[in-house]
Every structure is written in structure tokens, then in C-alpha cells.
Amino acid sequence: MARASFQKIKLLKKKNIGIVAITAYDASFARYFDELGFDIILIGDSLGEVIKGQKNTHNVSLENMIYHSQSVRRAVKNSYLISDLPRESSLNKLIAYKHAKKIISECKVNMIKIECNKNNIDVVEHLVKNKIPICCHLGLTPQLISQKNSFRKYGKSPKEFSSIIKIAQTIQEVGVKMILIECVTDLLAKELRKIINVPIIGIGSGKSCDGQILVSYDILGISYNSIPKIVEKKYFKIKDFESRVKKYIYNTKNFL
Numbered sequence: 001m002a003r004a005s006f007q008k009i010k011l012l013k014k015k016n017i018g019i020v021a022i023t024a025y026d027a028s029f030a031r032y033f034d035e036l037g038f039d040i041i042l043i044g045d046s047l048g049e050v051i052k053g054q055k056n057t058h059n060v061s062l063e064n065m066i067y068h069s070q071s072v073r074r075a076v077k078n079s080y081l082i083s084d085l086p087r088e089s090s091l092n093k094l095i096a097y098k099h100a101k102k103i104i105s106e107c108k109v110n111m112i113k114i115e116c117n118k119n120n121i122d123v124v125e126h127l128v129k130n131k132i133p134i135c136c137h138l139g140l141t142p143q144l145i146s147q148k149n150s151f152r153k154y155g156k157s158p159k160e161f162s163s164i165i166k167i168a169q170t171i172q173e174v175g176v177k178m179i180l181i182e183c184v185t186d187l188l189a190k191e192l193r194k195i196i197n198v199p200i201i202g203i204g205s206g207k208s209c210d211g212q213i214l215v216s217y218d219i220l221g222i223s224y225n226s227i228p229k230i231v232e233k234k235y236f237k238i239k240d241f242e243s244r245v246k247k248y249i250y251n252t253k254n255f256l
């Protein structure tokens with residue numbers, strides 16, 4: 001299998017082959033997913049919930065991200081690796097740059113993901129200008145919200161629809177390499193895919209993205225807080241895991 005490169009991810013988009021991504025936080029799962037052929041493995045700050053048992057991702061630290069990213073890095077040969085920038089790093093451009101650089105140099109990941117709304121576009125711009133490969137996370141951005149009722153579909157109102165389009169266009173001009181959209185309407189995902197050239201990876205955002213990502217513990221049915229509705233059936237036996245993972249890969253690869 002070809003070793004991870006951004007060229008490979010772009011080629012999948014060009015050929016209309018779904019880009020399949022999953023989260024991992026430790027060496028054993030990471031090697032398993034790598035060997036199954038996942039294109040992207042994200043060391044997500046969802047580790048705050050699924051690993052640390054916290055109620056949200058807000059208290060994930062830089063040290064947590066480095067520890068888990070290094071564990072995953074040790075085990076992965078082929079998949080493209082992306083690490084989340086934790087909340088504590090995402091709001092100030094100087095801190096964001098210092099922390100992103102530290103994660104890349106100490107964990108040898110390929111890209112950094114940052115949650116983004118209209119208030120921190122300057123941070124994204126600063127990172128890109130300083131040569132950090134960036135994936136921007138739009139729509140539902142768990143780090144940047146505090147209320148439970150913010151867990152909803154984004155882009156239903158015309159105002160929110162055009163605001164997310166505008167942010168996506170701006171960050172594309174700034175030079176981000178990838179966009180992740182969480183819980184946006186199918187219509188918005190379709191529109192984004194029409195007007196944005198970089199690969200768009202979706203979660204809970206319909207089938208028209210260039211690829212899909214899921215939280216591995218959600219597929220396994222064991223996530224600590226809750227299992228999102230987008231993951232079928234809540235409880236199942238652990239032996240079903242591999243067939244579910246393979247089904248997920250197959251469905252993502254073949255939907256376009």
C-alpha cells in the first residue's frame with residue numbers, strides 16, 4: 001500500500017474515491033486501522049471524552065495530544081496522520097503556532113486540525129503563513145461551544161448557511177489543505193463540495209463529502225458519553241467490530 005502523502009489524498013478526491021478516516025488514540029488501534037487501509041487517522045481531541053471520561057473536549061491539554069499522537073505515530077506506517085490542536089491552543093495565534101509546531105516536531109504527524117469559526121480565522125491564517133499544514137474543522141465545533149443545545153445541524157438558516165460558506169471560502173484562500181465539516185446539512189455539504197477545491201471530510205454531514213470520518217469508539221459502540229445517531233445501532237458484540245469497520249470502509253469508498 002502507498003505510504004501516506006497529501007498527494008495520495010488529493011488523488012482520491014480527483015478520482016472520486018471516498019477518503020476514509022477514523023480516530024485512534026493508542027498504538028494498538030492505530031496499527032489495526034493502518035493495516036485495514038484507512039487513508040487518514042485522526043488523533044482527535046475526542047480523547048477527552050472517550051479516553052479521559054470528561055464531559056467534553058475542553059480540558060484536553062497539549063501534553064495529552066502529544067502523548068496520544070506519539071503513541072499512534074509509533075504504530076502507523078501508511079495512513080496519513082492528523083492531530084487536533086487542543087482548545088487551549090486554538091484561540092491565540094502565537095500559542096497556536098508554538099503548539100502546532102511542537103506537535104508536528106515531537107509526533108511527526110502530517111497535519112494539524114483546528115476548529116474554526118469567524119472569530120479565529122486570523123489564527124488559521126497565521127498557522128498557514130508559517131507553513132503548518134492545516135485541516136479546518138467547521139460546522140459543529142465542540143471546542144468552541146459551551147451549551148448543550150449547540151449540538152445540532154448547522155446551515156439550516158440562510159444566514160448560517162452563507163456564513164459557513166464564507167468562512168470556507170476565506171480559509172481556502174488563506175491556504176488550508178483540507179476541511180472537516182461536522183453536522184452540517186446535506187445541502188450545505190453539497191454546496192461546499194461544489195465551490196471548495198480542497199478535500200472535504202464529513203461527519204454527520206451526508207454522503208456528498210469527499211470522505212467520511214468517524215470516532216472509532218462510536219463504531220465500537222462503547223463511547224463514554226453518548227453514541228451519535230449517525231452510528232447505527234447502539235449496542236452490539238465486540239466480534240461485530242471488524243465487519244462494521246470493513247462495511248464502513250466499503251461504503252465510504254463506493255458511495256461516489
Ligand code: KIV
Nearest residue numbers: 023044045046203213
Ligand atoms: O476529535 C474528534 O474526534 C473529531 C471528530 C469530528 C472526528 O474532531
